[in-house]
Each structure stands twice: as C-alpha cells, then as structure tokens.
Amino acid sequence: MDYQDLAQQILTNIGGKENISKAWHCATRLRFNLKSTDAANTAAINDLDGVITVVQSAGQYQVVIGNSVAKVYDALADLAGLATMTAPQATATEPEDKPNLINRFIGFISSIFTPFLGALAGAGILKGLLALAVALNWLSASSGAYKIWYAAGDAIFYFLPIFLAFTAAKQLHVNQFVSVSLGAALLYPTLVSVMSNATTLHFFGIPVVPTTYTSTVIPILLAIWVLSYLEPLFDKIFPEAVRNIFTPLLSLIVMMPLTLLVVGPIGGTISNALATGMMAVYNFFPIGAGILMGAFWQVFVIFGVHWTFVPLMMNNIAKMGYDPLLPILSAAVLSQAGAALGVFLRTKDSKMKALAGSSVITAFFGITEPTIYGVTLKLKRPFYCAVVGGAIGGAISGAFQVHASSFTLPSLLALPTYLGQGFVGEIIGLIVAFVGALILTLLVGMPKTTTTKTTSTAMTLAAADTTITAPVTGTIIPLTSVNDDVFASEAMGKGLAIVPTEGVVKAPVDGTISAVYPTGHAIGITSTAGIEILIHIGIDTVQLNGQFFETLVKQNATVKRGEVITKFDVAKIKAAGYDPTVMVIVTNTTDYQAVTPTDATAAADNWILKLATNEGVTANV
Secondary structure (H helix, E strand, O other): OOHHHHHHHHHHHOOOHHHEEEEEEOOOEEEEEEOOHHHOOHHHHHOOOOOOEEEEEOOEEEEEOOOOHHHHHHHHHHHHOOOOOOOOEEOOOOOOOOOOHHHHHHHHHHHHHHHHHHHHHHHHHHHHHHHHHHHOOOOOOOOHHHHHHHHHHHHHHHOHHHHHHHHHHHHHOOOHHHHHHHHHHHOOHHHHHHHHOOOOEEEOOEEEOOOOOOOOOHHHHHHHHHHHHHHHHHHHHOOHHHHHHHHHHHHHHHHHHHHHHHHHHHHHHHHHHHHHHHHHHHHHOHHHHHHHHHHHHHHHHHHOHHHHHHHHHHHHHHHHOOEOHHHHHHHHHHHHHHHHHHHHHHOOOHHHHHHHHHHHHHHHOOOOHHHHHHHHHHHOHHHHHHHHHHHHHHHHHHHHOOOEOOOOOOOHHHHHHHOOOOHHHHHHHHHHHHHHHHHHHHHHHOOOOOOOOOOHHHHHHHHHHOOOEOOOOEEEEEHHHOOOHHHHOOOOOEEEEEEEOOOEEEOOOOEEEEEEOOOOOEEEEEEOOOOEEEEEEEEOHHHHOOOOEEEOOOOOOEEOOOOEEEEEOHHHHHHOOOEEEEEEEEOOHHHEEEEEEOOOOEEOOOEOEEEEEOOOOEEEO
C-alpha cells in the first residue's frame, strides 16, 4: 500500500485540511471531527484501495483502514500539518456541525481512553498471565520475578487517574501538567496510607471523607472538568507576564482541597451507584445480560457507543475487583472470528478469501473492525450468524457468572484474566460462540444461487433468466486495464470495461434499480435472478457533481432489458479532463465460481460475461 498516496486521496476527499477540526486514530480507524460533513466525498473514499469502509457515528467521520492505520495517519499528519497521535488533534476552529450532547460525551470517552488503550490491554493480559502462572505453580507470588512483573502490569491501573488526567486535560483544553499533578496528588503515598486506614483528615476544620482514589475513573474526570471552568477564570485574574506561574499555583491551591472535599466524594458516590446498578441488573438475569451483550456488542461497536461501557467496566474492577461484562464480550468477538472463518471456507473469491482469513486472526486478538466491515457486515448473513453465535456464547458465560479480574480487550489473550469463578463455563461459551457462528455461516451464511438442474432444457432456462447484455455500445477492454486502482484490482468485484462510442446506457437485464447515485455517474441493478451489477460511468466523474449526466429512472424502479436508464455526454466528459470508460461489475462475485469475460472486442447488445454458479449452471452476462 502507498500510504502517502492513500493519505493524500483521503485528505482531498474529506474536504482538505481546512475542513478538519480534529483528527486522530485508534487501532483501525482514522477519526475526524469535520467542520462540514457535507464537504466530504464519502463515496470516493469508500472506493479507495486500502479503505475498508467509512462510518459516520457519534459525531465523528471515521475511515476504517485496518492494521495499517497508524502509517496512513502518519502520512496524513505530514500532509495536513497535524501531530502524530492517537488522541484528537484540534485545529484552530471548532466544527461547524457541532455534535449533540450524547455524541460529544461518547467522543470524549473515546478520546481519553484511546491513546493508552493498547498499553492498558497489554498490562491487563500480563496480570492475567501472572495469575495463570501462580495457579499452575510456575511462579510464586512471593518471588522477585512475580513482584517485578506484577508491578509492570498493575502500575497503569494503580495510577490510572494520572493517565486519565493527562488525556482528559487535552480534550478539555486545560494545563495537562497541572492536571497530572492533581491526579498524582490523589495517589500521594501519605494520603493513600491515611485514607486506606479510614482516618479522617481535616482541612481547616472541614472533615475529608476517607476515600482512596487508586484505579478510579470518575473522580479525576469530574475534577478535570471542574478545572476546565476554573482555569480560564484564573487566567483572567493574572497578567500574561505571570500567568504561567500563578494560574497553576492557584489551580492546585483550590482544586486539591475541592477535589478531596466535594468532587471526589461525588465521583465516588456516582461510581458506587453505577457499579451497584450494573450488578443489580446483571444479577437479576445474568443469562439475559449475556444474550443481550453477546448479540449486540458488535452492533454497539459499529455505532461507536461501545466506548460508554469502558469506564463502567473499569469502574467495576476498581470498586469490586472484578467485572462480569468483559467475559461476555469475548464471546461476541470470537463469534465474529467464527463467521469470518466460515466465509473463508465457503467463498470462491480469492480476495475475499484472503481478507476473511486474515480477519480471523485479528479477531482472535480482539480487533474486529476489519472482520466486520470487510467481511461479515459486507456480506450481511455472516454478521447475523455471528450475532446468534455471540448471543448463545454470551448466555453461557452469563449463566456461569464469569468474572474478569483485570481490564483488557475482550479476546483470546484475555483468557487468563477470567481465571476463577466460572472459568470452565467461559471456555465452553467461547467455543460455542466460535463454532456456532462458523457452522451457521457454512450452512446459511453465504447466499446460494439456483439449484442445479439435471436436464439441458432446465439449464438453458436458468441461463436465459440471467442473460445480460452490454449496457453501452463501444470497445471492450479488460477491467484490470482501467486507470483506477480500485476497479482494476477487482476489489469491487469482477467484470469488464467498455470505452463508449455513444452516451446511452441501457438496462442489461430484467430487474430492479437497486442504487441511483445523485451525481448520475453510477447506477446499480439487481437482476431477477439475483445478479447484482454496478454500471460505473467514467473514472472520478463523481467530481463532476452531475454535470453531463441524465438519470432517467428512480431507485426501486422495475426495468426491462434494453430500456434506456441513463444518458451522458461522452464528448463533454472528455473535454472536462475525465476518462468516460464504463465499468460493468458483478458486485456479488463471491456468489459465483467464476466470472469470465467474452472474447469479443465490441459491445453492442451482445452478452459480455459468463458466470459459473456454485451449482454448476453457467449464466451469460
């Protein structure tokens, strides 16, 4: 992949650096807050080789790249003058399309955890592995090796308020080092020792509630939020010459006692209420909780709302020492891996097979975006199979009331953190989720074509029902030779291209108009036999914004073969500097064993492709 070229095309199609308010990346996605989403060319970005899909969720414009996202972001950062980082990088102005309160909250939670989520997950796995080593008598909890490694694994959790103070301060635009000092003060050894012994301190006669803040989430976030209102007031008090010293001084003088006396106890109360409430719901019907979270966790991921659960799960671990949701979520993740493996075993398309195979591996390690957007959701049925598998596996995990002792990404690597209550049930649940989704995908997860007919007459009729003629008149060329990497790579599907001699597009089949693009440069048709065809007029002609195109049909309209559906001006498209080559693509190529182009060089109402179905019937296209 040419990361520099891909970054340039993404930057161009999101409206340039002038349209970026904030930009950052997570494990698989470029994430933007755009000043205007209307200025982004989503269709063009979706067509880029190297882009899995585009998602607009939680007020963010997300470009799903996969495991190479960091390299693409680095190239984008160089082009747009952004800092290379995994937290939102703000530009000078706020977005014109300001998201609503809920989306802003989800975006805030996402941006404060994303920068160190990998380190958090790795540390959680390390703690789980140490627990496993002790259980198997490989290490003693009193040994030096155990203590050194446990310190490495536990430190990020113990000092979590410091990490959250740093990332939250960046999002709320307050002094990060003052915020870190505030977080560190809450964990100061003297205070921790006094508070843990339930000794009541007094601040000028006002009693301080004895509470420890190690591993907590909500108190420090509330404290930084309060600081975001106080710091601007302090800046107004002092002249610029001394502001850099006296604003931090006054911030610490005011915020530390305010946090211990008011903000911290309020945060602790909220934390306890959330933990108690979540456990009450879970304990009321753990199997139901397993079904719900196992089935819909990946749906939450798609819409970006899964971030709202992260502070809740970490709060559970801080307050109770365990969390019951993480083991359930692993079932949802493993079910996606099983569905992807089913696609890998069933598909005949080499590109889909390669993508499905690699996405099985990434899903095992907890990264499901490439699996969802590149395989299961793209094919729809495998995603539904994964939902069913996740629900069943989650129900089993819930029935055994499995607990996670530490936070990490739900995946196979998280297994050591589930040691203890219900661990055997978790293993059973994960196996059922994976194997169940795999079997369902193999049985019903891939679309089937017409059953093989035993007589030549029946085969002829089957072929006749799917006979498709050339949509335009012109010269036929291989799809691999067109001047567009996405189409030439056949990532959209197999087919061919026609250099048109006239600007009339006819329906190549009896069927239904399945997609009409507002710019008129492309149209989708689904034949009565189920073949899905994309007719794409020209290369990059979406940028003409409808000029020189006239669409004569509407979406969902029924058409007959030979009916004129679109007109375009070949000469004017050329004069504008665009290639008018028409691509004819079978977008559900994976449903067929082979898609073979005609040997003819001219297109004029003749068939142009042959499709061999999985049952052996050959269809002329």
